[in-house]
Amino acid sequence: MDATPPRHLSPRKSPRQQRALVTLDAIFESTIQVLLADGPHRLTTTRVAERAGVSVGSLYQYFPHKQALLYALNERYLDRLAERIETVCEEQQGAAAAEMIEALVSAYWRAKTERREVTRALYRSAVELDNEALLEAFARRVDAATAAMLASASDGGGSDLALVNTTLLSVIFGTVRNLFERNLPEAQEANIREQLVILCRAYLAARTSVPAN
Amino acid sequence: MDATPPRHLSPRKSPRQQRALVTLDAIFESTIQVLLADGPHRLTTTRVAERAGVSVGSLYQYFPHKQALLYALNERYLDRLAERIETVCEEQQGAAAAEMIEALVSAYWRAKTERREVTRALYRSAVELDNEALLEAFARRVDAATAAMLASASDGGGSDLALVNTTLLSVIFGTVRNLFERNLPEAQEANIREQLVILCRAYLAARTSVPAN
Amino acid sequence: MDATPPRHLSPRKSPRQQRALVTLDAIFESTIQVLLADGPHRLTTTRVAERAGVSVGSLYQYFPHKQALLYALNERYLDRLAERIETVCEEQQGAAAAEMIEALVSAYWRAKTERREVTRALYRSAVELDNEALLEAFARRVDAATAAMLASASDGGGSDLALVNTTLLSVIFGTVRNLFERNLPEAQEANIREQLVILCRAYLAARTSVPAN
Amino acid sequence: MDATPPRHLSPRKSPRQQRALVTLDAIFESTIQVLLADGPHRLTTTRVAERAGVSVGSLYQYFPHKQALLYALNERYLDRLAERIETVCEEQQGAAAAEMIEALVSAYWRAKTERREVTRALYRSAVELDNEALLEAFARRVDAATAAMLASASDGGGSDLALVNTTLLSVIFGTVRNLFERNLPEAQEANIREQLVILCRAYLAARTSVPAN
DNA sequence: CATGAATGAGCTTTCATTCAT
DNA sequence: AATGAATGAAAGCTCATTCAT
Numbered sequence: 099m100d101a102t103p104p105r106h107l108s109p110r111k112s113p114r115q116q117r118a119l120v121t122l123d124a125i126f127e128s129t130i131q132v133l134l135a136d137g138p139h140r141l142t143t144t145r146v147a148e149r150a151g152v153s154v155g156s157l158y159q160y161f162p163h164k165q166a167l168l169y170a171l172n173e174r175y176l177d178r179l180a181e182r183i184e185t186v187c188e189e190q191q192g193a194a195a196a197e198m199i200e201a202l203v204s205a206y207w208r209a210k211t212e213r214r215e216v217t218r219a220l221y222r223s224a225v226e227l228d229n230e231a232l233l234e235a236f237a238r239r240v241d242a243a244t245a246a247m248l249a250s251a252s253d254g255g256g257s258d259l260a261l262v263n264t265t266l267l268s269v270i271f272g273t274v275r276n277l278f279e280r281n282l283p284e285a286q287e288a289n290i291r292e293q294l295v296i297l298c299r300a301y302l303a304a305r306t307s308v309p310a311n
Numbered sequence: 312m313d314a315t316p317p318r319h320l321s322p323r324k325s326p327r328q329q330r331a332l333v334t335l336d337a338i339f340e341s342t343i344q345v346l347l348a349d350g351p352h353r354l355t356t357t358r359v360a361e362r363a364g365v366s367v368g369s370l371y372q373y374f375p376h377k378q379a380l381l382y383a384l385n386e387r388y389l390d391r392l393a394e395r396i397e398t399v400c401e402e403q404q405g406a407a408a409a410e411m412i413e414a415l416v417s418a419y420w421r422a423k424t425e426r427r428e429v430t431r432a433l434y435r436s437a438v439e440l441d442n443e444a445l446l447e448a449f450a451r452r453v454d455a456a457t458a459a460m461l462a463s464a465s466d467g468g469g470s471d472l473a474l475v476n477t478t479l480l481s482v483i484f485g486t487v488r489n490l491f492e493r494n495l496p497e498a499q500e501a502n503i504r505e506q507l508v509i510l511c512r513a514y515l516a517a518r519t520s521v522p523a524n
Numbered sequence: 525m526d527a528t529p530p531r532h533l534s535p536r537k538s539p540r541q542q543r544a545l546v547t548l549d550a551i552f553e554s555t556i557q558v559l560l561a562d563g564p565h566r567l568t569t570t571r572v573a574e575r576a577g578v579s580v581g582s583l584y585q586y587f588p589h590k591q592a593l594l595y596a597l598n599e600r601y602l603d604r605l606a607e608r609i610e611t612v613c614e615e616q617q618g619a620a621a622a623e624m625i626e627a628l629v630s631a632y633w634r635a636k637t638e639r640r641e642v643t644r645a646l647y648r649s650a651v652e653l654d655n656e657a658l659l660e661a662f663a664r665r666v667d668a669a670t671a672a673m674l675a676s677a678s679d680g681g682g683s684d685l686a687l688v689n690t691t692l693l694s695v696i697f698g699t700v701r702n703l704f705e706r707n708l709p710e711a712q713e714a715n716i717r718e719q720l721v722i723l724c725r726a727y728l729a730a731r732t733s734v735p736a737n
Numbered sequence: 738m739d740a741t742p743p744r745h746l747s748p749r750k751s752p753r754q755q756r757a758l759v760t761l762d763a764i765f766e767s768t769i770q771v772l773l774a775d776g777p778h779r780l781t782t783t784r785v786a787e788r789a790g791v792s793v794g795s796l797y798q799y800f801p802h803k804q805a806l807l808y809a810l811n812e813r814y815l816d817r818l819a820e821r822i823e824t825v826c827e828e829q830q831g832a833a834a835a836e837m838i839e840a841l842v843s844a845y846w847r848a849k850t851e852r853r854e855v856t857r858a859l860y861r862s863a864v865e866l867d868n869e870a871l872l873e874a875f876a877r878r879v880d881a882a883t884a885a886m887l888a889s890a891s892d893g894g895g896s897d898l899a900l901v902n903t904t905l906l907s908v909i910f911g912t913v914r915n916l917f918e919r920n921l922p923e924a925q926e927a928n929i930r931e932q933l934v935i936l937c938r939a940y941l942a943a944r945t946s947v948p949a950n
Numbered sequence: 951c952a953t954g955a956a957t958g959a960g961c962t963t964t965c966a967t968t969c970a971t
Numbered sequence: 972a973a974t975g976a977a978t979g980a981a982a983g984c985t986c987a988t989t990c991a992t
Contacts, residue, residue, distance in 0.1 A: 139439060142986055144954095153953045154988085164987065225438040226352055230494060237493055264499070265506040272485030280450055281443055286477070293478040293514075300517035301510040331976070355961060366978045371963065565865065568965055570975095579974045580967085590966065651864040652778055656920060663919055690925070691932040698911030706876055707869060712903070719904040719940075726943035727936040756992090757955065782983060792957045797984065957989080964982075971974085 122160060124150040129171055133219035138226065143167070168227050175220055176236040182209055183240050187247040195251040195306075199298045202244065203270055207291060210274055218278065240267060256306040266298055320382040322373055335373055337363040342384050346432035351439060356380070381440050388433055389449040395422050396453050400460040408464040408519075412511045415457065416483055420504055423487055431491060453480060469519040479511055548586060550576040555597055559645035564652065569593075594653050601646055602662040608635055609666050613673040621677040621732075625724045628670065629696055633717060636700055644704065667693060682732040692724055746808045748799055761799055763789040768810055772858035777865060782806070807866050814859055815875040821848050822879050826886040834890040834945075838937045841883065842909055846930055849913055857917060879906060895945040905937055 128150035132141050143164055147157040161167040186205040190198045210217045245263045256262065273294050277287055341363035345354050356377050360367040374380040399418040403411045423430045458476045469475065486507055490500055554576035558567050569590050573583040587593040612631040616624045636643045671689045682688065699720050703713055767789035771780050782803050786793045800806040825844040829837045849856045884902045895901065912933055916926055 143988080144986070155953050155990085156951090158988070159952085222438050225435050230492075233492060234494070261502055261506060265503050265510065268489045268493075268503055269482055269486050269507070269510060272487070272489030273482050274485070275488065276481045276485030279443075279446060280481075281447070289474055290478050290481055293474060294482070296517065297478065297482060297510065297514040300513040301506075304509065304513035304516075334976085356963080357961080367963080368965085368978050369976075372976065375963095377962070569967080570965070581969090581974050582972085584967070585972080648864050651861055656918075659918060660920070687925075687928055687932060691929050691936065694915045694919075694929055695908055695912050695933070695936060698913070698915030699908050700911070701914065702907045702911030705869075705872060706907075707873070715900055716904050716907055719900060720908070722943065723904065723908060723936065723940040726939040727932075729943075730935065730939035760955080781981085783981090793984080794957050794986085795955075798955065801984095803983070953990105953992085955989105955991090958986100961985075962983090965980100966978100968976105968978080969974105970976095 118160075121150070121152060121156070124152070125157060125160065125167070126171055126174060129167060129223075130216055130219055133223055134215050138219075138222045141223070165227060168223050169229065169232070172220060172224060172227065172229055172232055176232060179209055180236055180239045180243075184243045187243040190247050191250045192252055194253050195248065195302050196253075196299050198247055198251060199266075199302065200295050202247075202266075203291070203295050203298070206270060206274060210278070214278075221275070221278070237267070254306060256302075258305075262302070262305050266301070269298065269301075270294065319375070320379045321375075322379060322383055331373075334363075334365055334369055337365065338370055338373065338380070339384055339387065342380060343429055343432055346436055347428050351432075351435045354436070378440060381436050382442065382445070385433060385437055385440065385442055385445055389445060392422055393449055393452045393456075397456045400456040403460050404463045405465055407466050408461065408515050409466075409512050411460055411464060412479075412515065413508050415460075415479075416504070416508050416511070419483060419487060423491070427491075434488070434491065450480070467519060469515070471518075475515070475518050479514070482511065482514075483507065544586075547576070547578060547582070550578070551583060551586065551593070552597055552600065555593060556642055556645060559649055560641050564645075564648045567649070591653065594649050595655065595658070598646060598650055598653065598655055598658055602658060605635055606662055606665045606669075610669045613669040616673050617676045618678055620679050621674065621728050622679075622725050624673055624677060625692075625728065626721050628673075628692075629717070629721050629724070632696060632700060636704070640704075647701070647704070663693070680732060682728075684731075688728070688731050692727070695724065695727075696720065745801070746805045747801075748805060748809055757799075760789075760791055760795055763791060764796055764799065764806070765810055765813065768806060769855055769858055772862055773854050777858075777861045780862070804866060807862050808868065808871070811859060811863055811866065811868055811871055815871060818848055819875055819878045819882075823882045826882040829886050830889045831891055833892050834887065834941050835892075835938050837886055837890060838905075838941065839934050841886075841905075842930070842934050842937065845909060845913060849917070853917075860914065860917065876906070893945060895941075897944075901941070901944050905940070908937065908940075909933065 125146060128146050129141070131149055132145050136145065143157055144154050146167070147154045150157070157167070161170065182205060183202070186201050190201050193201075241264060244267060245260060248259060248263055273290075277290060282290070338359065341359050342354070344362055345358050349358065354377075356370055357367055359380070360370045363370070370380070374383065395418060396415070399414050403414050406414075454477060457480060458473060461472060461476055486503075490503060495503070551572065554572050555567070557575055558571050562571065569583055570580050572593070573580045576583070583593070587596065608631060609628070612627050616627050619627075667690060670693060671686060674685060674689055699716075703716060708716070764785065767785050768780070770788055771784050775784065780803075782796055783793055785806070786796045789796070796806070800809065821844060822841070825840050829840050832840075880903060883906060884899060887898060887902055912929075916929060921929070
């Protein structure tokens with residue numbers, strides 16, 4: 099994330115050597131694995147280190163404490179997620195708004211469901227964390243990307259684009275999370291995902307045709 | 312909730328004496344207070360008991376373990392929330408769909424924001440918990456209520472009402488949660504809340520005018 | 525037992541009424557049941573009371589504390605055991621020594637194995653207890669009974685009857701306990717029991733024929 | 738013992754560093770001390786650690802739980818005991834049976850009475866434990882050693898040596914335990930110990946002269 | 951530097967016992 | 972007398988973190 103993390107949550111050292119980078123990756127992956135296998139309250143630094151194939155001591159070379167590890171993990175995850183969304187947004191420059199919506203929902207959904215359990219694990223890991231700042235930075239970054247995309251829509255954007263854009267993001271992100279929390283049969287889930295696109299399009303259409311709200 | 316809780320999460324005994332009822336209420340309220348003041352990972356049974364003005368032992372008379380306490384708290388909360396929604400749904404019987412939406416969003420929003428911090432606390436407490444069953448029961452109950460309401464709409468409901476209904480709920484609940492996670496300025500939050508209504512109405516309208524989807 | 529129990533271990537009141545006697549019996553039986561079902565470290569006063577169909581409060585009417593309950597239980601058990609041995613000893617007055625041995629081992633064995641699990645439970649319950657005095661009183665009582673029996677043997681007793689008698693008791697009681705601790709196949713257990721009789725007889729015979737040791 | 742302990746009772750890790758070995762030894766010795774000083778139901782992990790001069794945490798580095806500690810302690814004790822008996826048995830190869838008996842009883846008695854209170858403590862600790870398997874392994878090991886010894890007796894062994902052997906062990910072990918449970922005056926105890934040898938010899942003699950049982 | 955043994959505060963849970971009703 | 976809710980000391984055990992090796 100571009101949000102500079104609060105001082106006390108920063109990783110201890112930025113790894114400059116190759117070996118360090120590999121270790122760091124191993125730690126992150128191990129964290130996710132432990133989260134998946136043991137749940138968030140069984141997530142211990144010892145277990146993470148063990149699974150990563152390093153000693154606890156080493157783990158503490160990279161992160162001053164557990165919170166910093168989780169923070170960094172979330173940061174990394176959100177960073178990649180934001181990147182993917184930005185890419186889609188750039189690809190959709192100048193397309194029709196309806197297609198943009200489909201592309202956006204599609205990309206977000208895919209990113210979240212590719213490794214469903216990982217997503218779930220990260221949702222959960224976040225609770226132990228004061229990650230509001232992280233989420234806010236993510237939101238702003240995505241907001242900017244989608245706003246630029248929508249502004250370039252071939253069929254215009256209507257008035258108050260900023261509000262519409264932010265609303266759409268809240269709706270999409272919120273709905274997807276809601277679907278994650280219920281364990282609906284796959285078919286029904288797919289149906290709702292489809293409806294989500296219809297719904298966003300209907301909203302956009304309504305806003306475009308009645309610019310004055 | 313009407314979903315009987317899993318065996319291991321059931322409360323230990325239902326209080327029959329007056330003082331027991333008082334104790335139980337004190338424990339629930341105290342749990343919320345501790346959740347608010349100290350956050351979910353500082354929530355200890357000792358602290359809860361202390362703040363409730365009872366001994367730990369008493370807490371364990373009513374709940375076999377910490378999880379059961381949190382489970383019961385969520386159950387209670389969701390129960391009351393469902394009740395409120397059901398009431399609104401009954402009041403709106405026969406109204407216009409657009410008004411129904413406004414009433415529904417309004418009621419849900421009010422319920423969640425009356426005691427913002429409590430809501431936030433409960434969202435967080437839920438993570439330590441296997442409350443999928445609880446949420447599912449809640450969802451089904453609300454689903455039934457809103458489905459009945461929408462079916463009675465004076466301006467008809469279009470086809471595939473069940474899917475539309477479930478989608479609306481996921482969107483509304485999800486969006487509200489998303490707003491809770493970001494800490495937007497109040498004005499912006501209010502704006503988005505308003506857009507949410509517009510969006511749902513647009514969706515409904517789109518679905519009604521194109522019955523065959 | 526005739527050993528007056530240490531002051532602090534005495535039951536609180538000697539029940540004079542019929543009802544009280546029934547309750548007391550229920551408590552004792554319940555104690556054994558809990559011991560069997562849950563093991564000695566799951567034996568709680570609450571559980572005992574519950575299973576006996578009385579309230580904890582009532583249990584404490586009869587016993588000033590848990591130890592007293594266990595003490596009384598062991599006392600009762602040893603009392604009955606001693607009684608049975610005494611009966612056998614009286615019946616064997618004047619018989620041949622070899623038959624006495626058989627009768628003694630037989631009676632003791634039967635008493636212990638009639639309700640194997642109960643025996644085991646009581647062996648275990650004793651550990652929480654300072655029951656040396658109880659055991660000593662039991663030993664003395666049995667010692668007296670068997671000594672009198674052996675003295676009346678039709679084929680004489682040899683010299684140093686007291687020592688021989690005490691030795692026999694230690695050997696018999698000890699061996700039986702040992703068999704209880706190992707879980708030998710029944711057939712083998714029966715064989716050893718049989719050998720025990722042979723062994724005691726051989727000892728007696730040796731002592732009788734070589735009076736001066 | 739050579740019987741691999743049940744999974745849940747295995748020690749957590751075998752110490753590889755020197756200081757770890759010291760810690761482990763301190764814990765074992767401390768356990769015995771606490772057992773002696775406070776009795777088995779005052780034996781707490783905290784107390785053991787404290788007396789060993791280490792933290793509770795350290796104790797739990799080596800043992801997954803209290804039971805495992807007690808199990809390991811008993812295992813160690815029985816292991817050493819078995820070793821001593823095996824040594825004696827080897828030394829007695831080819832001797833006269835009567836001397837074997839004396840040597841066996843003597844060795845066992847010495848091992849048990851060298852540190853009487855420790856023996857008593859271990860007898861008691863065992864009750865909180867599911868150590869049947871341990872005892873069985875010990876019994877089998879000793880059984881093999883004494884059987885081999887007896888088979889080599891210069892004066893022959895009679896028929897059914899296996900049964901005779903097992904019987905002797907049950908009698909010796911059981912009787913010694915019984916003596917431990919009563920608190921007889923030392924002189925009397927010594928006398929009975931002596932009788933025990935006589936008794937075992939008489940049994941052996943009887944069995945040898947009547948080979949067909 | 952990496953290691954992993956050691957730490958100990960702090961958590962959850964139990965249970966003998968009391969005492970207001 | 973009988974009840975059982977309440978008590979709270981004390982137990983077993985965990986885990987983030989440190990630091991001697």
